[in-house]
Amino acid sequence: MIKVGIVGGTGYTGVELLRLLAQHPEAHVEVITSRSEEGLCVADMYPNLRGHYDYLRFSVPDVAALGACDVVFFATPHGVAHSLAGELLATGVKIIDLSADFRLRDAEEWSRWYHQPHGAPELLGEAVYGLPEVNREAIRGARLIAVPGCYPTATQLGFIPLLEAGLADPARLVADCKSGVSGAGRGASVPSLFCEATESMKAYGVAGHRHLPEIRQGLQLAAGQPVGLTFVPHLTPMIRGIHASLYATVADTSVDLQALFEQRYADEPFVDVMPAGSHPETRSVRGANVCRIAVHRPQGGDTVVVLSVIDNLTKGASGQAVQNMNILFGLDERAGLAQPALMP
Numbered sequence: 309m310i311k312v313g314i315v316g317g318t319g320y321t322g323v324e325l326l327r328l329l330a331q332h333p334e335a336h337v338e339v340i341t342s343r344s345e346e347g348l349c350v351a352d353m354y355p356n357l358r359g360h361y362d363y364l365r366f367s368v369p370d371v372a373a374l375g376a377c378d379v380v381f382f383a384t385p386h387g388v389a390h391s392l393a394g395e396l397l398a399t400g401v402k403i404i405d406l407s408a409d410f411r412l413r414d415a416e417e418w419s420r421w422y423h424q425p426h427g428a429p430e431l432l433g434e435a436v437y438g439l440p441e442v443n444r445e446a447i448r449g450a451r452l453i454a455v456p457g458c459y460p461t462a463t464q465l466g467f468i469p470l471l472e473a474g475l476a477d478p479a480r481l482v483a484d485c486k487s488g489v490s491g492a493g494r495g496a497s498v499p500s501l502f503c504e505a506t507e508s509m510k511a512y513g514v515a516g517h518r519h520l521p522e523i524r525q526g527l528q529l530a531a532g533q534p535v536g537l538t539f540v541p542h543l544t545p546m547i548r549g550i551h552a553s554l555y556a557t558v559a560d561t562s563v564d565l566q567a568l569f570e571q572r573y574a575d576e577p578f579v580d581v582m583p584a585g586s587h588p589e590t591r592s593v594r595g596a597n598v599c600r601i602a603v604h605r606p607q608g609g610d611t612v613v614v615l616s617v618i619d620n621l622t623k624g625a626s627g628q629a630v631q632n633m634n635i636l637f638g639l640d641e642r643a644g645l646a647q648p649a650l651m652p
C-alpha cells in the first residue's frame with residue numbers, strides 16, 4: 309500500500325482526492341491536514357465519505373508525519389508547497405503539487421503572475437509538469453510533480469495534436485474557456501455566491517489570467533516555437549466542468565483532422581476523441597478523469613474548432629494528480645480512476 313498524505317484536505321480538490329483514493333486498490337490515506345479543522349473527523353465534514361475514512365482526522369501540517377508517507381499531495385493555495393517542499397523532499401517523500409507553485413519553468417515569470425516572490429526556485433529544475441499525455445516518461449522518475457491547472461489541461465490537450473503536427477498557425481491561437489464555480493475553490497468570495505454566479509455568465513481576466521503563461525509554455529513546447537495565444541476564461545453557472553472552445557487557422561485544409569486526433573490519443577486511457585461532428589458536454593465528464601475532445605472544420609474552411617471538456621476537479625486537478633501517482637509508483641495508470649461520469 310502506498311502511504312498518502314494530503315496537505316489542504318478541506319478544500320474542493322482535497323475532498324475530490326479523498327473520493328478518488330477511497331476506491332484506490334493500492335493507496336491508503338494516512339495523514340490529512342487542515343489548520344482550521346484540526347481534530348475533526350473527515351467524515352464529519354464530508355458525509356459522502358462516511359464509512360470510508362472513519363479512522364482519519366484533520367491535523368495541522370507536520371513535516372515528520374507527512375515525511376513518513378510515500379507521497380504527499382498539496383491541495384493548497386499558491387505558495388504553501390514552496391515553503392514545505394524542500395524539507396519534505398529531504399525525508400525521501402515524493403510530492404504531487406496541485407497548486408501552480410512549480411508549473412512555470414521561470415521563477416521571475418511566476419512572481420510576475422502570482423504577485424509574490426518564488427519561494428523555492430532551487431527546486432524548479434527537477435519539477436516535472438504532470439501532463440501524462442506529454443510527460444509520461446519524465447513523471448516516472450520524478451520526485452516533484454506540478455499538476456497542470458484546469459484551463460491549461462483542457463486547452464493543451466485540445467491544441468497539442470495540431471501544433472505537434474505543425475498544422476496550426478502558432479501565432480493566432482484562441483482559447484475561449486468556460487469554468488464551473490468550484491474552480492474558484494471553497495473559500496468564501498463574492499463572485500462565488502449563489503446570487504452572483506447563478507443565472508448569469510461572465511468573462512474575466514481578459515487582460516491576462518495567470519493560466520496564460522502556463523498554457524503558452526506547454527503550447528510552445530508542442531509547437532517548437534513561440535505561440536501567440538488569446539485566452540478568455542468565463543465563469544458559468546455550473547458547479548463542475550471546463551468547456552474549452554479552441555480556434556486555430558490551418559494552411560493545409562487537406563489533412564484528415566479526425567484521424568490525426570484519433571492517432572495522437574490512441575494509447576491514452578483518459579483522452580476520448582469523439583466521433584466526427586460531436587459536441588462534447590461537460591456533464592459527460594462530471595466526476596470522471598477524462599478529457600473528451602471533438603475536432604471540427606466548419607464549412608470546410610481554414611479555421612479549426614476543437615471542443616475540449618473536462619471536470620476541473622478530476623482531470624483538471626485531483627484525478628490527474630492520482631493518475632500521476634499511478635505512473636510514479638509503476639501502477640496501472642487507471643487504478644482508482646475507472647469510474648464513468650455522473651449523468652444526468
Ligand SMILES: NC(=O)C1=CN([C@@H]2O[C@H](COP(=O)(O)OP(=O)(O)OC[C@H]3O[C@@H](n4cnc5c(N)ncnc54)[C@H](OP(=O)(O)O)[C@@H]3O)[C@@H](O)[C@H]2O)C=CC1
Nearest residue numbers: 316317318319320321342343344383384407491493494625
Ligand atoms: N478548484 C479547482 O478546480 C482547481 C484547483 N487547483 C489548485 O489546487 C489548489 C487547491 O484548490 P482548492 O481545493 O480549490 O482550494 P480551497 O480553497 O478549496 O482549499 C484550500 C485548502 O488548503 C488549506 N490551506 C490554506 N492555506 C494553507 C496554508 N498556508 N498551509 C496549509 N494549508 C493551507 C485549507 O485548509 P486550512 O486553511 O484549514 O488549513 C484548504 O484545505 C489551489 O492551488 C488551486 O489553485 C487546481 C486545479 C483546479
Ligand SMILES: CC(=O)N[C@@H](CCC(=O)OP(=O)(O)O)C(=O)O
Nearest residue numbers: 407408457458487488489491492
Ligand atoms: C472559476 C475560477 O475562478 N477558476 C480559477 C482557476 C482554477 C484554478 O484553481 O487554477 P489554479 O490551480 O491554477 O489556481 C481562476 O480563474 O482563478
